[in-house]
Amino acid sequence: MAGERRRRILELLAQSAGPGLETTRLCDVCAEVTVMSGAGIMLISGGVPRGSVCTTDEVSALIERLQYDLGEGPCVDAYRQDRAVLEADLAHPTQIRWPAFRGPAIDAGVGAVFGFPLQVGAVRLGALNLYRAEAGPLSDEQHADALVMADVAAQAVLVAQAGAPPGQVAVELEAVAEFQYVVHQASGMVAAQLEVSVAHALIRLRAYAFSHGLALALAAAEVVARRLRFDDRGERDPVPRPRAARGGDGWAVV
Amino acid sequence: MARETLLAKALVELADTLVADFDVIELLTRLADRCVDVLDVGAAGLMLAGPDGELRVMASSSETMRLLELFELQAEEGPCLDCFRTGQPVVSQDLATGSGRWPRFAAEALRAGFHSVQALPMRLRGTVVGALNLFHVEPGAMRAGDVEAAQALADVATIAILSHRAAHEAQVVNEQLTHALNSRVVIEQAKGMIAERLALDMEQSFSILRRHARSHNLRLADLARDVIEGRLATLVLDPLPS
Numbered sequence: 001m002a003g004e005r006r007r008r009i010l011e012l013l014a015q016s017a018g019p020g021l022e023t024t025r026l027c028d029v030c031a032e033v034t035v036m037s038g039a040g041i042m043l044i045s046g047g048v049p050r051g052s053v054c055t056t057d058e059v060s061a062l063i064e065r066l067q068y069d070l071g072e073g074p075c076v077d078a079y080r081q082d083r084a085v086l087e088a089d090l091a092h093p094t095q096i097r098w099p100a101f102r103g104p105a106i107d108a109g110v111g112a113v114f115g116f117p118l119q120v121g122a123v124r125l126g127a128l129n130l131y132r133a134e135a136g137p138l139s140d141e142q143h144a145d146a147l148v149m150a151d152v153a154a155q156a157v158l159v160a161q162a163g164a165p166p167g168q169v170a171v172e173l174e175a176v177a178e179f180q181y182v183v184h185q186a187s188g189m190v191a192a193q194l195e196v197s198v199a200h201a202l203i204r205l206r207a208y209a210f211s212h213g214l215a216l217a218l219a220a221a222e223v224v225a226r227r228l229r230f231d232d233r234g235e236r237d238p239v240p241r242p243r244a245a246r247g248g249d250g251w252a253v254v
Numbered sequence: 255m256a257r258e259t260l261l262a263k264a265l266v267e268l269a270d271t272l273v274a275d276f277d278v279i280e281l282l283t284r285l286a287d288r289c290v291d292v293l294d295v296g297a298a299g300l301m302l303a304g305p306d307g308e309l310r311v312m313a314s315s316s317e318t319m320r321l322l323e324l325f326e327l328q329a330e331e332g333p334c335l336d337c338f339r340t341g342q343p344v345v346s347q348d349l350a351t352g353s354g355r356w357p358r359f360a361a362e363a364l365r366a367g368f369h370s371v372q373a374l375p376m377r378l379r380g381t382v383v384g385a386l387n388l389f390h391v392e393p394g395a396m397r398a399g400d401v402e403a404a405q406a407l408a409d410v411a412t413i414a415i416l417s418h419r420a421a422h423e424a425q426v427v428n429e430q431l432t433h434a435l436n437s438r439v440v441i442e443q444a445k446g447m448i449a450e451r452l453a454l455d456m457e458q459s460f461s462i463l464r465r466h467a468r469s470h471n472l473r474l475a476d477l478a479r480d481v482i483e484g485r486l487a488t489l490v491l492d493p494l495p496s
Contacts, residue, residue, distance in 0.1 A: 045432040121421035123428045158424055161431045167475065169434045179435065181442045185456055188446020188482065198443045198482050224446070224456065 005148045009033055013152070026156055027054040030149050034142045036130040040064045041118065041153050043126040043177070044079040051179035053126075053157060062108050063129055066101050068180060069209065069216040073101040074115030075127035082124065084143070085115040089135035100210070111135040116150040118157070125154050186220035190230045204230055257292060261403050264288035268410045278302075278415060282313035285411050289388060290315045292407075293400045296368060296391040299323045301334050302376070302384035302415070309338055309384065318366050323387065325362050332359040337373035337385040343401070344373040348393040369393040374405050376412040383415055437475035444478035448491065458494060466491045 012029045030039035038060035041053040049068045055061040067073035077085040077097075087093055090113055091106050105113065111134045118126045128150045130138075138146065157173070164170035169179075183205070190201035208230075209219035222228035268285060282300045289298035297319035301309040309327060314320035326332035333356070337344040347370050349360040363371065368389040376384040386408045388396070396404075441463070448459040467477045469492055480486040 043431075043435070045435070050432075050435050120424040120428075121417075123421065123424040125428055125431070157431075158427045161434075162423075162427050164430070164434065166430065167434055167437055167473075169431065169438060173431075179438065181438070184439045184442035185446035185449070188443035188448075189450040190446075191443070191482070192447045192450035198447075224449075 005145055006152065009145075009149060009152050026153055027056045027060070030128060030130065030146075030153065031056045031060075033149055034130055034138075034145050036114075036142075037133045038063075038131050040075075040129045041126065041157075042067065042075045042129065043157070044075065044124075045126075047076070047080050049076060050126075051177050053153075053173065053177045059108050059110060059133075060129065060131060063105060063110065063113065063131055064178075065215055065217070066104055067129075069206065070098075070100045072098045073105075073129075074098075074113050075129045076115075078115030078117045078127040078129075079124060082117055082119075084117075084147070086138065087114065088112045088137040091135065109133050112137070114138060114146065116146050118150050118154040120151075120154045120158060125157055128153055180217050180220075182224055183216055183220040186223035189223050193230045194232065201230075257399070257403070260292040261406070264292050264407060265410060268407065268414075276414070276418065278418060279312060281411060281414060285386070285407055286313045286315040286319075289386070289404060289407060293388065293404055294390075294397050295372075295388040295400075297389045299334075299387045299389075300376075300384060300411075301327075301338065301387070303338065303382070309335065312384070319387075319389065322363060322366050322368070322389070326359050329356075329358045329362075331356040333371050333373035334385045334387045337375050338382060341375050341377050341382045343375065343405075345395075346371050347395055350393065363389070367391060370395075372396055372401065372404070374401070374408050376408050376415070378409075378412050378416055381416065383412055437478075440475055440482060441478045444481040447482055454494075462491050462494055465494070 009029065012033065013025060027039045027041055030041070031037070038056040040055040040060040040063055042064050043050040043053060049064075049071065052061070052064040052068070055064055063073070064075070067075050074085045074087060090102060090110055093102075110131045112132045114130045116128045116130075117124055118128055128146065130146060160172045161170045169177075183202070184198075186205055187198045187202045190205055191198045194201060194204065196204075205219060205223070206216060208214075208228075209216045212219070219228065223230075267288065268281065282302070286298040286300055289295060297315050299314040299319045299322075300312045301323060302312045304310050311320060311323045311327065314323060323334065326334055333344040333346060336355070346355070346360075349363050349369055349371065368391060370390040370393045372388045374386045374388070375382055376386060386404060388404060390396070444463055445456050445459040448454065448462055449456055452459070452462070454462070463477060463481070464474065466472070467474045470477075477486070481491075
């Protein structure tokens with residue numbers, strides 16, 4: 001039964017496999033197989049989101065970005081709790097969770113969202129997220145497909161990384177994934193501006209992004225572009241610009 | 255106890271050792287011991303191929319057996335080696351007369367008191383991971399059903415070893431990926447710090463970092479870590495050529 005599912009999924013992946021890794025196709029196949037509105041695959045280590053391997057659309061990209069920025073959401077929970085995390089109705093949940101994640105996700109049109117750990121044996125790599133515009137639970141069939149899909153995705157990531165030179169992220173992953181390097185560049189800059197550790201700088205950057213309703217990567221890009229500086233008197237724009245110029249920089253789907 | 259009962263008990267016991275982090279040597283030692291208990295054999299031993307493809311003695315039911323297996327590897331001839339190379343069972347019902355295949359091994363086995371041998375592959379589909387050697391004090395064929403029972407025990411161990419290896423490889427690759435991502439994060443942070451301190455863009459910062467690492471024979475990630483943790487003042491870095 002599981003073998004049959006796996007065969008079907010591998011066939012779907014093979015149909016469009018170009019040269020290199022199928023990760024660009026991987027998320028599309030995830031959404032297709034499970035009949036969802038969209039899917040995303042996120043790498044997580046030590047409970048901390050590290051980046052996105054792929055997403056099918058802007059909403060699933062937002063679901064991943066929110067979790068990266070906020071450190072909460074279905075993927076983070078699926079990874080930490082080592083089990084499927086199911087929210088069939090995000091607007092009317094049976095369990096109150098993800099206070100910062102929920103609002104922007106609902107606004108973007110997420111009705112139901114599901115997270116599945118990405119793992120091979122006891123090794124956990126991240127999580128697969130699926131979302132549907134309409135609220136409603138997964139059928140048994142969809143749930144079973146999602147589990148096999150998460151397994152196939154985990155294998156695909158490992159196979160891709162297995163060929164990489166030591167100390168480097170595989171080229172195939174680097175080419176398709178979004179690891180938000182700008183956030184770390186900005187952390188380094190802010191650390192120098194405030195004379196604090198990079199970990200502390202990242203907290204300040206996160207706080208700034210959150211309080212301004214900005215995506216972390218966009219706040220970081222402002223720092224790197226030297227349009228935003230941090231100092232002990234509070235954050236400020238060196239060149240004041242009209243707020244309207246930054247319209248659309250927030251968490252809304254662009 | 256009936257042999258079937260003993261075999262069933264042995265299989266359950268082997269399966270029971272297959273917890274998440276089991277020890278391969280312990281599993282194989284149990285397998286060798288149970289072969290002697292359940293089957294009508296004088297001694298049992300297991301060899302597994304290492305990463306280099308060469309066989310190694312992993313477990314033996316007795317010291318005599320272990321020495322004989324070591325001899326087999328040293329002499330580069332014997333039933334276990336043939337079995338591993340071909341992936342097929344190899345049998346010699348009388349080492350005293352039918353020793354043409356392995357003259358040195360047969361002489362040594364007879365000296366150790368064994369007159370017949372059966373080697374069974376540890377194989378799953380196309381992958382042969384090693385071989386199980388069963389030695390008898392008497393010449394002759396194995397008792398009916400014993401070969402099948404021994405193969406069943408070997409199969410359980412083979413599946414366990416292969417899944418153990420796959421899990422280990424997955425863990426190593428995942429650790430490498432995490433390590434690579436960590437290195438990359440540290441380098442980006444150092445780029446940002448240098449860019450801010452020296453009023454450069456990211457590309458120039460990276461050039462500085464790379465040049466300094468190269469001329470001081472440092473790993474880029476180690477240098478970056480020194481920069482962000484303040485062990486190396488940014489101004490000490492070799493400047494870019496003007």
